[in-house]
Amino acid sequence: MQTWDSTTRTLTLTLQAYEDNIVEGDEHFTLIFQDSDNTSRSQEQRFTVTANLPRVTLSGVTTMEEGATIFVNVSLSEAATSECRVKVRARRADGSVWGSTAVIASGKTAGKAPVTHNDDSVWQENGWYDMP
Numbered sequence: 001m002q003t004w005d006s007t008t009r010t011l012t013l014t015l016q017a018y019e020d021n022i023v024e025g026d027e028h029f030t031l032i033f034q035d036s037d038n039t040s041r042s043q044e045q046r047f048t049v050t051a052n053l054p055r056v057t058l059s060g061v062t063t064m065e066e067g068a069t070i071f072v073n074v075s076l077s078e079a080a081t082s083e084c085r086v087k088v089r090a091r092r093a094d095g096s097v098w099g100s101t102a103v104i105a106s107g108k109t110a111g112k113a114p115v116t117h118n119d120d121s122v123w124q125e126n127g128w129y130d131m132p
Helices: none
Strands: 002-005 010-013 027-034 040-047 056-059 069-076 084-091 097-104 110-116 121-124 127-130
Touching: 069 084, 069 097, 084 110
Parallel strands: none
Antiparallel strands: 002 010, 027 040, 056 069, 069 110, 084 097, 097 110, 097 121, 121 127
């Protein structure tokens, strides 16, 4: 992804790296900048890639009654090495977004994210509000 800020004349390039399961000392890429007069300059950048994170699986009921609380089961493919927080977000049919967090203790593989349907209230990122 690239963005250009004409005020500061700054070009920002965002590159996403993925683990390829090949053991190497490091990874690198080279950027080549070429001006309109064909003057070019290159910049090499070295970086490391974090090993694959555990897979996350969500399960539980898919519908809920007004005023009810449900729990979304959050499971990791391997035990957490330290306390782990997994943010769970979903979009309702009306487009509103709710969110909750499951806390998974160190050494465990599962936790629960509580979700409350609060009498026509909808959870948004900025807090609760009542639907008209």
